[in-house]
Amino acid sequence: MDAADKALQLVVLLQTTESVSVSEAAAHLDVARSTAHRLLATLRHREFAVQSGDRRYRAGPALRRTVARPRSTSALVELAAPLLRRLRDEVDETVHLVVLDGAEVVFLHSEESRQPLRIGSRAGARLPARHASGGKVLLAALEPAEVDARLGGELTATELAALHEQLAGVRAAGYGLNQGDTEPGISAIGVPVLDDHGVAIAAVSVSVPAMRLPRARLPELTGALRRCAADLTSLAG
Incomplete structure (x- = not known):
């Protein structure tokens, strides 16, 4: 349940922030960088996040479909x-x-x-x-x-x-x-x-x-x- 809650917090963060780094996500969730990286990787796999060339994460196609x-x-x-x-x-x-x-x-x-x-x-x-x-x-x-x-x-x-x-x-x-x-x-x-x-x-x-x-x-x-x-x-x- 805790992992699901953290993932949902990340989804909200991606919807309300232009971009986020692994370190920023970790600080926002109060978790280790490795945990934040794993959660972001999961969201990326499911198209809720995309990673750009600067290695920052932004809202992905799945979130845009939900909103749009x-x-x-x-x-x-x-x-x-x-x-x-x-x-x-x-x-x-x-x-x-x-x-x-x-x-x-x-x-x-x-x-x-x-x-x-x-x-x-x-x-x-x-x-x-x-x-x-x-x-x-x-x-x-x-x-x-x-x-x-x-x-x-x-x-x-x-x-x-x-x-x-x-x-x-x-x-x-x-x-x-x-x-x-x-x-x-x-x-x-x-x-x-x-x-x-x-x-x-x-x-x-x-x-x-x-x-x-x-x-x-x-x-x-x-x-x-x-x-x-x-x-x-x-x-x-």
């Missing part, structure tokens, strides 16, 4: 579906709602364009988050150490560094762009959906045949996506 997804995915889809239909009608392209799951994005819901040449529904599909437009904005919202924890096992150090550089550009732009990264001839744009604490809980995206996404159309689509995301934030809050 107070609603079930079915409830989120119920709220989003009419907004996505309105977005689909506004831009006349196929639109999606996605969430992050580990190193992938899951497509929770799609509304298909009525155009003869269109992108089909992706509902239920999974794609690598680093390639999908919605996945890029959701990864960009994470701490770098959390991105490393999710993707470090499948990317080389060089690839991971390039990804961090790309995600910095996504954060600056406020949207993610997929130009044939997942399928040749298909382009997509995604923006984050935030909760009332400013945490990204999902993303909305639009997929189009590549020839229908000249750069001149980006402001139109990103503007429509942001309005949809803001409306969903208001409902989900």
Whole structure:
């Protein structure tokens, strides 16, 4: 029971502190450094903590999922579906709602364009988050150490560094762009959906045949996506 209590104290500390060292954790819990290290290692194994290059620990993906997804995915889809239909009608392209799951994005819901040449529904599909437009904005919202924890096992150090550089550009732009990264001839744009604490809980995206996404159309689509995301934030809050 004592070990469980100490672990829960560490979870609370990680939620309320930007980062913590082994020594700081030991002092906070009034335990030996070896005990604090063992508890932090367990939390890291279960994704409640991540360790960055400076050897400090921060809140991990499991904690972020707990905080950022107070609603079930079915409830989120119920709220989003009419907004996505309105977005689909506004831009006349196929639109999606996605969430992050580990190193992938899951497509929770799609509304298909009525155009003869269109992108089909992706509902239920999974794609690598680093390639999908919605996945890029959701990864960009994470701490770098959390991105490393999710993707470090499948990317080389060089690839991971390039990804961090790309995600910095996504954060600056406020949207993610997929130009044939997942399928040749298909382009997509995604923006984050935030909760009332400013945490990204999902993303909305639009997929189009590549020839229908000249750069001149980006402001139109990103503007429509942001309005949809803001409306969903208001409902989900």
